[in-house]
Amino acid sequence: MEYIALQLFNGLVNGSFYALLSLGLAVIFGVLRVVNFAHGALYMLGAFAAYLLLQDFGVGFWPALVLAPIGIGIAGMVLERLLIRRLYGLDPLYNFLLTFGLTLMIQDGVRLRYGLQGQPYPAPAELAGSVSAGLVAYPAYRLFVIAFSIVVCVAVWYVIERTRLGMIVRAATERPELTRALGINVDRWVTPVFGFGVALAALGGVLAAPMRNVSPLMGSELIIFAFAVVVIGGMGSIAGAVVAGFLVGVLASLAAVFNPALENVVAFALMAIVLLVRPAGLFGSLEARS
Amino acid sequence: MKRAIAGSLVALLLSAACGGGTGAGPSGGTVTLTDGKLVIAVINDQSGVYADLSGKNAVEAVKMAVEDFKAKYGDNALGGSVEVLTADHQNKADVAQQKAQEFYERSYADLILDVPTSSAALAIADVAKAQKKLYINVTAATTDLTGKSCNKYTFHYAYDTYMLAQGTGITVTQQGGKSWYIIYPNYAFGQDMEKSFRQAVIAAGGNVIQSDGSPFPNTTGDFSSLLLKAGQLKPQVLGAMQAGGDLVNVVKQYNEFKLKDQNIKLAVGLLFDTDITALGQDALAGTVYTTPWLWNMDEQSKTFADKFLKRTGIRPTFAHAGNYSAAWQYMEAIRRAGSDDADAVVKQLEGYKFSDFFIRNGFVRPEDHWVQHDALIAQVKPKSEAKETFDYSKVVSTIAAEKASRPLSEAGCSMSK
Numbered sequence: 001m002e003y004i005a006l007q008l009f010n011g012l013v014n015g016s017f018y019a020l021l022s023l024g025l026a027v028i029f030g031v032l033r034v035v036n037f038a039h040g041a042l043y044m045l046g047a048f049a050a051y052l053l054l055q056d057f058g059v060g061f062w063p064a065l066v067l068a069p070i071g072i073g074i075a076g077m078v079l080e081r082l083l084i085r086r087l088y089g090l091d092p093l094y095n096f097l098l099t100f101g102l103t104l105m106i107q108d109g110v111r112l113r114y115g116l117q118g119q120p121y122p123a124p125a126e127l128a129g130s131v132s133a134g135l136v137a138y139p140a141y142r143l144f145v146i147a148f149s150i151v152v153c154v155a156v157w158y159v160i161e162r163t164r165l166g167m168i169v170r171a172a173t174e175r176p177e178l179t180r181a182l183g184i185n186v187d188r189w190v191t192p193v194f195g196f197g198v199a200l201a202a203l204g205g206v207l208a209a210p211m212r213n214v215s216p217l218m219g220s221e222l223i224i225f226a227f228a229v230v231v232i233g234g235m236g237s238i239a240g241a242v243v244a245g246f247l248v249g250v251l252a253s254l255a256a257v258f259n260p261a262l263e264n265v266v267a268f269a270l271m272a273i274v275l276l277v278r279p280a281g282l283f284g285s286l287e288a289r290s
Numbered sequence: 291m292k293r294a295i296a297g298s299l300v301a302l303l304l305s306a307a308c309g310g311g312t313g314a315g316p317s318g319g320t321v322t323l324t325d326g327k328l329v330i331a332v333i334n335d336q337s338g339v340y341a342d343l344s345g346k347n348a349v350e351a352v353k354m355a356v357e358d359f360k361a362k363y364g365d366n367a368l369g370g371s372v373e374v375l376t377a378d379h380q381n382k383a384d385v386a387q388q389k390a391q392e393f394y395e396r397s398y399a400d401l402i403l404d405v406p407t408s409s410a411a412l413a414i415a416d417v418a419k420a421q422k423k424l425y426i427n428v429t430a431a432t433t434d435l436t437g438k439s440c441n442k443y444t445f446h447y448a449y450d451t452y453m454l455a456q457g458t459g460i461t462v463t464q465q466g467g468k469s470w471y472i473i474y475p476n477y478a479f480g481q482d483m484e485k486s487f488r489q490a491v492i493a494a495g496g497n498v499i500q501s502d503g504s505p506f507p508n509t510t511g512d513f514s515s516l517l518l519k520a521g522q523l524k525p526q527v528l529g530a531m532q533a534g535g536d537l538v539n540v541v542k543q544y545n546e547f548k549l550k551d552q553n554i555k556l557a558v559g560l561l562f563d564t565d566i567t568a569l570g571q572d573a574l575a576g577t578v579y580t581t582p583w584l585w586n587m588d589e590q591s592k593t594f595a596d597k598f599l600k601r602t603g604i605r606p607t608f609a610h611a612g613n614y615s616a617a618w619q620y621m622e623a624i625r626r627a628g629s630d631d632a633d634a635v636v637k638q639l640e641g642y643k644f645s646d647f648f649i650r651n652g653f654v655r656p657e658d659h660w661v662q663h664d665a666l667i668a669q670v671k672p673k674s675e676a677k678e679t680f681d682y683s684k685v686v687s688t689i690a691a692e693k694a695s696r697p698l699s700e701a702g703c704s705m706s707k
Contacts, residue, residue: 003522010514117342118538120570121545130548137548143515149656211546212511218498224508233356256515260475263515264505 006138007253013142015249016149017204021226022233022241023156029238030173030191034084035092037099039201040223041106045072046205047214048110051119061124061210068206069199076198077191084194103220110216118215131210145207152203153242160238169193173236228267232274236286244282292537321369323630329401329586330356330617333389333414334429336378339507339534340406343562344609345427347602348374348404351610354601355617368624375399378408381507388416388433400424400630401620403467404613408432408479408684418443424632426620429521431560432482433696436658443632445639445659448612449582449663451479451486452696453665454559457580457689461667462557467527468496471517473540474531476503483531483559499525504532511539517547520554531559538568545573562607566670575672578686582665583608583648588686590647615648651691658703665694
């Protein structure tokens, strides 16, 4: 029983990363209608930013948790202004190709400088300990990751669902023309929203740095899962992305108890089932997609 | 026979056409290249988890060997120009197979070198057999290269899972780690490692409680479910057979869950210097592992390592050194044979006894083409003992070549001549 409970915690940790990544994807898709394939690379940049802050400037984990997402978020806004913006009018495929190309460039750029093998990054001293949990000592840092991601997800949901700013963003998502007609400058919000989504990815990266190998490819595999999560939750649905993220994390970890090979399959099996039964995703409405 | 004569006739004509492609050897013999030039193709992972431990720098090592060889025996040492080609197999068996085919057929490659990732390595063994061209594998670990998939043109040079298990598996078990839980990446390499370690542990009087395969490639980089299982099974030793980036994640999470404090010792199947770089030396300090070579093991190795550092900016892993050594020994065999004809070179390699900076007490077993040589038991030093950035490990003991090699009776290799 204890063992299963601990595996559940593992699932929540993995789910935290899925949730943060797909939350960013969902926000971006909701407002910009852009499937941001570069999201995984930006997540990786978040981890590298934390590593560089520590290595070159002696800036620790806590400041990095704020600085890295802001820095990468600003870089994301520059990307949006310079490149992504130019393709809005075209077939979504163009943006897909662009962001995929960006992914390759970012990954290889980092690889050129740091190699593939990865860089060490310690957990912050305050969380280096562990909580006794019977079978094993459960790392305090992992518990922090779960708690912190939940707080971030709830905060994002609150901003989008309960504030005026969120109302504008939602209105712009569902009826851009009508929102414009009401005198709201929709375009003004596009760039910051993209930056915000990117910052969420970078935040995930910083959180991952003490647990995972900080390497140029760390985001490339994860992003596939994040896409599956977004589809399960419903394209563009904020709550859907978060719930599906944690759900996939937990199910995958439990599946691994029975057979480790199942871990990678669960997300896609779930996606297939959801697409068959509820094509708009668990929380999606077909209308919002059109 | 007819074929050989025809081959050498063609070679003669070609070399005449190219303005004579023969060189004088030290014994006064000459080397005749079958197609006017020697082509060595290095196929490995240049973009994935194994790119740092061999990758582009392994290609550099082969180029170094060619340059040094010419410096020693003169520019015309091999009777023509030497070309080094390279391709990225992305750790995929089908890509590896296709590249090998292309190199042998269209680029007239005489030798394929390196090839990490066991599944890809085995795929190329089949191509070498069909094409009747040489293939010296350096960085893959599977014993099947000299077992099920052995053939006349395939040689296995640096290490295999048997060697690793004989070293680490037996040493750790004899030191009191009797019960093992083994986790391995679920593909050819990992399955072979699991089998070899299981045998070695049992032979040394230990037992394997359970073993589990982890997905390869592991998309999430997460091994926590397996590590928790280790916490539940409470073995004395957790045997981690993952390699490269996967191993880094396992060790990172092993430390995170503090399994050491539960008296679960970590034994690592395969460790490269590049893994130690990624983890930080202290995260692995004290870990005992088996390796065919360390750059700081003696003066002649250091001399090579200094040259390599100057060229690439890093100290060589054993894969880098192994590729240099294999390329060198191949070229030596060509000089002995007086030709780069695959059958002639195979004849020179089989039964050959040699030592160089990488291989000690080397012997190319004619029966299965395993290149038998000494192995090392090494231990990672704490950072406080390191004299420079890459000074990671020290030699604990040496395993004699015969002991580090799988007995022929177990190899199951039948090679049609």
